[in-house]
Amino acid sequence: MEKAGLYIHIPFCERKCHYCDFTSVPGNNDLMDRYVERLIKEISMASDTYEDINIGTIFIGGGTPSILHENKIADIMDAVRRDFSLDTHAEVTIEINPGTLTVDKAISYRASGINRASVGIQSMNNGILKTIGRIHSEEQVLTTVENLRRAGFENINGDIMFGLPHQSIEDFLQTLDKVISLELEHISMYGLILEENTPLYRWYNRGLVCMPDEDEERVMYHTAIDSLEFGGYRQYEISNFAKEGFECRHNLGYWKLRPYIGVGLSSHSSISGRRYWNSSNFSDYFNKLDRGILPIAGDETISRDLMEAEYMILGIRLNEGISIEDYEKRFNTSFMGKYGEVINNHTKSGLIQLDDGTIRLTRKGMDLSNQVEIDFLP
Numbered sequence: 001m002e003k004a005g006l007y008i009h010i011p012f013c014e015r016k017c018h019y020c021d022f023t024s025v026p027g028n029n030d031l032m033d034r035y036v037e038r039l040i041k042e043i044s045m046a047s048d049t050y051e052d053i054n055i056g057t058i059f060i061g062g063g064t065p066s067i068l069h070e071n072k073i074a075d076i077m078d079a080v081r082r083d084f085s086l087d088t089h090a091e092v093t094i095e096i097n098p099g100t101l102t103v104d105k106a107i108s109y110r111a112s113g114i115n116r117a118s119v120g121i122q123s124m125n126n127g128i129l130k131t132i133g134r135i136h137s138e139e140q141v142l143t144t145v146e147n148l149r150r151a152g153f154e155n156i157n158g159d160i161m162f163g164l165p166h167q168s169i170e171d172f173l174q175t176l177d178k179v180i181s182l183e184l185e186h187i188s189m190y191g192l193i194l195e196e197n198t199p200l201y202r203w204y205n206r207g208l209v210c211m212p213d214e215d216e217e218r219v220m221y222h223t224a225i226d227s228l229e230f231g232g233y234r235q236y237e238i239s240n241f242a243k244e245g246f247e248c249r250h251n252l253g254y255w256k257l258r259p260y261i262g263v264g265l266s267s268h269s270s271i272s273g274r275r276y277w278n279s280s281n282f283s284d285y286f287n288k289l290d291r292g293i294l295p296i297a298g299d300e301t302i303s304r305d306l307m308e309a310e311y312m313i314l315g316i317r318l319n320e321g322i323s324i325e326d327y328e329k330r331f332n333t334s335f336m337g338k339y340g341e342v343i344n345n346h347t348k349s350g351l352i353q354l355d356d357g358t359i360r361l362t363r364k365g366m367d368l369s370n371q372v373e374i375d376f377l378p
Contacts, residue, residue: 001085003056004271005253008039008076009264010065014100018133018203021195027067035265035282036072038289040079042263045294047083050261050271054085057250058092060114066100070108077112091249093118093157098136098144106151116248117148118157118188123164124175131165131209132200138178145182155246157186162220164192165200165209172220173227180231185246189224190239191217218367238317238366255314257307265295273302304331305378312339312376316352317369321360342375 012027012035047053058080065073073094080086093116094109109117123129124138136144148156158179162172179187194201194211203209212220225235233241237255240248253260259271266280276299279285288295302310308331315322324335336343343359346352351365351372365372 001052001054002259003087004050004053005057005059005250005258005260006055006080006084007250007260007262007264007267008043008058008060008065008080009262009267010060010062010068011035011265012062012067013064014067014097014135015133018131018199019192019195019201020133021198031282032068032072034286036068036075038286039264040075041289042295043076043079044083045289045292046261046263049294053259053261053271054087055080056087056090057253058086058090059250060092060094062095064097064100064120065094066096066105070105073114074108074112077114081113091116091155093248093250095120096144096148097134098140101144101147103147103150106147106153110152115153116155116157117153118159119144119148119184121158121175121179122161123167124178125167125171128164128167128171142182145184155186156184157188157248158182158184159188159190161190161192162224163212163217165204165211167212169212169216169219169223173223176224176227180227180233186240186242186248187228187233188240189221189228191221221367222363236319238361238369255318257311257314270302273307275300275302303378307331308338309376309378313373316359316361316372316376319360321358324357324359339376346372346375 011025012032013025015026060073060076077092090113092114094114095118097120106117119141120134121141122132122134124141126137129136129138145156145158160175160179164172192211194204200209204211225241228235228241232243234244235241236247237251240251242248252258260269261271262269262278264278265282265285266278268275268277276296279288279295279297284297285295311327311330312322327335343352343354346365347354350362351368353360353362361369361372
């Protein structure tokens with residue numbers, strides 16, 4: 001039985017963050033109830049399509065999944081267990097925004113089989129949180145982690161961001177120290193990307209907010225790597241750090257090109273050499289499911305060249321790097337015959353190192369990973 005990851009999208013937020021361009025909307029009870037009803041129907045239909053799939057990981061993302069009543073999350077998990085073959089030791093993650101989680105919710109999550117929580121901390125500076133449109137405070141972060149621990153969660157991730165508006169190096173490092181002191185099992189650390197069609201993008205272009213420059217961002221990133229290592233976290237991907245044994249198995253599935261199924265508005269799936277994506281508007285999503293049709297908006301066949309490129313682009317992000325032997329077994333072709341020139345060029349420029357049959361990004365390469373990744377495109 002083939003193993004796959006399952007992504008479940010919950011597209012509701014109390015309020016959209018000022019930097020966010022994901023598919024999410026403010027939720028009301030009627031819309032959320034209607035959505036969960038259709039989502040459960042899609043889970044059943046998707047399971048009929050992939051009867052020989054065993055689900056090894058689940059990620060309930062958004063949006064803000066924790067905005068839903070805990071009974072709705074339990075209903076979704078019941079549907080997954082009923083309709084799919086779920087691995088006994090499956091990793092099951094739910095995204096949580098501080099301020100939306102009570103102890104009762106956390107207890108309900110554990111009872112429904114969720115065993116990993118990902119908390120959207122972003123910053124421990126209340127002023128910066130307000131600027132970027134987050135609805136929580138530093139104090140609510142502490143309460144959220146406490147509630148999760150009281151409910152029995154032993155695998156918690158904290159998301160933090162650097163390069164935020166008005167963020168100094170000192171401020172970011174204070175956030176980092178506070179998050180490390182929470183003794184979470186996993187920390188994800190992302191640099192802010194200003195996306196078009198977001199308030200923050202418009203404010204920056206109008207000169208209403210100032211951003212750290214590139215050199216300041218690099219200092220934040222590299223100092224954080226050292227601090228996290230000292231705090232017991234091993235970097236295993238450009239933006240992800242874990243205590244031993246707590247790497248995110250679901251995300252590793254993406255980076256290692258393992259199959260995944262997405263359900264919910266605008267979700268994506270990649271399985272058996274085919275990639276497809278769902279409708280991104282509620283009307284189309286609801287109408288198709290009401291007619292007994294999976295809400296697929298488009299699809300593509302993944303060509304061999306594209307699959308090889310994605311294997312390289314995603315695999316190079318991992319600290320373990322890319323095994324030349326694994327590549328050649330997977331694609332039955334010479335690694336150096338295809339990528340030798342690219343590898344030699346980036347080795348000379350100090351972005352890649354090659355040793356023991358494995359290629360990895362150097363520390364400098366992590367800063368300039370986009371320059372490496374683009375050269376693997378077909």
